[in-house]
Amino acid sequence: MNTTVKINQWLQKNEHRGIKLLQQLVQENSVRENESSAQAVIIEKCRKLGLDLDIWEIGSDELKGHQAFYCDRKDFSGTPNVVAVKKGSGGGKSIILNGHIDVVPEGNEKDWIHHPYSAVVENGKLYGRGSTDMKGGTVALLLAMEAISSVGIQLKGDIIFQSVIEEESGGAGTLAAILRGYKADGAIIPEPTNMKIFPKQQGSMWFRITVKGKSAHGGTRYEGVNAIEKSILVMNALNRLEKVRNDQITDPLYKNIPIPIPINIGKITSGQWPSSVPDLAWIEGRIGVAPHEKMEEAAVQLETCLKELADVDPWFKEFPAEVEWFGARWQPGNLETNHELIQTVTKAYKKVKGIEPVIEASPWGTDGGLLANVGNTPVVVIGPGVTAAAHDVNEYIELKEVFTAAEVIAEAIINWCEKSDEQGD
Numbered sequence: 001m002n003t004t005v006k007i008n009q010w011l012q013k014n015e016h017r018g019i020k021l022l023q024q025l026v027q028e029n030s031v032r033e034n035e036s037s038a039q040a041v042i043i044e045k046c047r048k049l050g051l052d053l054d055i056w057e058i059g060s061d062e063l064k065g066h067q068a069f070y071c072d073r074k075d076f077s078g079t080p081n082v083v084a085v086k087k088g089s090g091g092g093k094s095i096i097l098n099g100h101i102d103v104v105p106e107g108n109e110k111d112w113i114h115h116p117y118s119a120v121v122e123n124g125k126l127y128g129r130g131s132t133d134m135k136g137g138t139v140a141l142l143l144a145m146e147a148i149s150s151v152g153i154q155l156k157g158d159i160i161f162q163s164v165i166e167e168e169s170g171g172a173g174t175l176a177a178i179l180r181g182y183k184a185d186g187a188i189i190p191e192p193t194n195m196k197i198f199p200k201q202q203g204s205m206w207f208r209i210t211v212k213g214k215s216a217h218g219g220t221r222y223e224g225v226n227a228i229e230k231s232i233l234v235m236n237a238l239n240r241l242e243k244v245r246n247d248q249i250t251d252p253l254y255k256n257i258p259i260p261i262p263i264n265i266g267k268i269t270s271g272q273w274p275s276s277v278p279d280l281a282w283i284e285g286r287i288g289v290a291p292h293e294k295m296e297e298a299a300v301q302l303e304t305c306l307k308e309l310a311d312v313d314p315w316f317k318e319f320p321a322e323v324e325w326f327g328a329r330w331q332p333g334n335l336e337t338n339h340e341l342i343q344t345v346t347k348a349y350k351k352v353k354g355i356e357p358v359i360e361a362s363p364w365g366t367d368g369g370l371l372a373n374v375g376n377t378p379v380v381v382i383g384p385g386v387t388a389a390a391h392d393v394n395e396y397i398e399l400k401e402v403f404t405a406a407e408v409i410a411e412a413i414i415n416w417c418e419k420s421d422e423q424g425d
Contacts, residue, residue: 092156100167137190157417170328190383203332261288330365
């Protein structure tokens with residue numbers, strides 16, 4: 001019996017255990033600064049698998065002083081990073097399996113059909129915050145590792161499993177793992193790609209633009225300058241910049257993505273009194289960064305766009321809109337489609353699914369940019385779940401896709417790390 005069949009049969013036999021593990025993880029609310037209980041589930045599982053565990057709290061001076069560290073969180077105590085290693089026999093390529101344990105807030109609980117952390121299973125779907133982004137992918141990693149070990153396969157290369165915090169806020173957990181010395185010949189991140197293969201990833205940066213006006217009584221608003229109205233001009237300029245930037249994207253991997261590198265306005269704040277003309281407004285958002293682009297280049301384009309507002313409205317000559325780069329940022333990733341890691345994952349997908357995979361560029365950022373640019377580790381993003389379900393109410397994942405992902409990833413790991421003895425194909 002060949003390896004592929006053995007892995008498939010093991011996953012089928014252990015389906016109930018895999019679902020139970022995912023339920024346990026989803027039932028633990030692991031929003032930012034509350035990741036510890038979910039990490040405890042991960043730690044227990046890794047101990048049962050006999051992996052070498054490294055558990056530590058991030059937040060060192062080295063981390064906070066690193067040029068790639070962008071995070072507004074001050075205290076990381078009580079919420080550890082977890083890395084678990086399966087040592088190989090030697091002579092093979094190593095691989096990082098990177099998953100993040102943090103989830104975004106659940107939003108209005110009343111909008112959920114089930115409680116956000118119920119992990120209810122209905123019609124082949126498991127519901128709950130984090131099911132798709134990305135605890136389903138993390139369970140797929142663990143199942144892949146367990147399947148390989150359980151069917152008696154010994155690998156030459158090391159497997160480095162990571163369950164990191166802070167991905168949703170800029171990647172401090174993955175950066176901490178890199179600085180702790182965890183690097184490899186390749187990495188897989190099982191974000192919800194609907195099992196598409198993403199060799200290239202969009203980066204992004206958060207910005208805050210301050211727009212000035214002149215206060216006045218609402219009854220004589222013509223004596224003032226409304227900062228909200230001036231903000232509309234700023235947002236129109238950002239829309240024009242978005243179009244210019246996206247018109248320059250010619251990469252065929254973006255052909256099915258309407259806006260490859262969006263500029264999103266996520267928050268507007270202004271005014272203190274309905275009968276007063278507001279003299280200040282703040283616009284907060286994120287700008288997408290193309291895989292081939294440097295973060296600084298994107299920042300300069302936005303800053304230049306704001307300076308050019310003076311040509312649109314004389315007000316901005318005397319009171320220019322000011323931009324502040326704050327909070328999180330995600331570095332872009334740009335792996336060539338003919339890279340050996342892409343070929344390995346593609347081959348595994350075809351062997352398991354019997355069809356060619358879809359290869360696209362990621363429409364969002366991941367920790368892959370840090371692994372690639374800081375850790376010098378090539379990264380492929382592929383995982384179960386659909387982006388549309390992530391960050392939304394009634395988040396869910398198709399359970400069958402978790403096991404399909406586990407099978408594909410197991411096949412890719414075996415081919416990448418290489419079997420240490422002859423065990424057939």
